[in-house]
Amino acid sequence: MYNTPCVPFNMSRVALVVVANSITEGRIRDIMSRRGWEAEICQDGDKAVDEYVRLNPDLVFLSLDLPTMNGHIAALEMRETNSKARIAFVSSKARLSKTRDAAYSSGAVTTLVTPITFDSIERQWEEIIGDIPEAPGLSDLDALYPEIKDPEPEIPVLPPLPSLPPPVILQPVIEESKPKKKRKLKLLLLSLLIIGSSAGIAHYLGYVNLEIYFDELLQFID
Numbered sequence: 001m002y003n004t005p006c007v008p009f010n011m012s013r014v015a016l017v018v019v020a021n022s023i024t025e026g027r028i029r030d031i032m033s034r035r036g037w038e039a040e041i042c043q044d045g046d047k048a049v050d051e052y053v054r055l056n057p058d059l060v061f062l063s064l065d066l067p068t069m070n071g072h073i074a075a076l077e078m079r080e081t082n083s084k085a086r087i088a089f090v091s092s093k094a095r096l097s098k099t100r101d102a103a104y105s106s107g108a109v110t111t112l113v114t115p116i117t118f119d120s121i122e123r124q125w126e127e128i129i130g131d132i133p134e135a136p137g138l139s140d141l142d143a144l145y146p147e148i149k150d151p152e153p154e155i156p157v158l159p160p161l162p163s164l165p166p167p168v169i170l171q172p173v174i175e176e177s178k179p180k181k182k183r184k185l186k187l188l189l190l191s192l193l194i195i196g197s198s199a200g201i202a203h204y205l206g207y208v209n210l211e212i213y214f215d216e217l218l219q220f221i222d
Contacts, residue, residue: 045069
């Protein structure tokens with residue numbers, strides 16, 4: 001595992017290695033060192049673009065599957081920064097077809113198949129240092145980025161509504177004026193019965209005239 005970025009060794013040419021595989025990184029570094037090149041290691045697609053701007057390397061070894069940014073997009077970013085960026089894609093046999101499509105889109109000089117050896121680099125060296133093709137994928141660079149959507153706000157779950165109390169049934173008010181009068185009349189009659197004998201005797205003897213109370217009594221009953 002190598003640290004990124006590394007301090008340059010002040011060698012004549014610099015190769016930026018972005019393949020996210022420690023074995024392949026070590027092999028490319030050793031091979032390029034034998035050819036008199038310095039190799040800088042980066043393991044992140046997004047950071048690789050920044051490292052390219054910082055180092056301005058003579059050659060970039062780039063794989064397709066990288067953390068944070070696809071190698072195809074990283075290659076197009078480098079070509080957009082510098083139209084003369086020299087990129088060689090590195091691929092396994094299983095990913096070769098897709099990697100070659102990305103290499104064509106980004107105008108890579110060649111595609112190397114793992115495992116990388118000194119002989120495989122030697123056989124393709126003329127392609128590696130040859131003319132740099134055009135990058136037709138630059139016109140579609142914006143469309144290659146995945147669409148980022150703002151997350152929809154979560155709707156809070158409202159607590160259930162409290163149960164309503166049972167309806168209050170209002171009982172009709174019954175007019176009780178007449179029963180009250182009847183009860184009063186009973187009380188009056190009871191009182192008259194108690195004093196009836198003495199009142200009757202008093203009326204008979206002319207001491208009390210009960211007829212003056214008859215009209216009021218009749219009004220009370222009505």
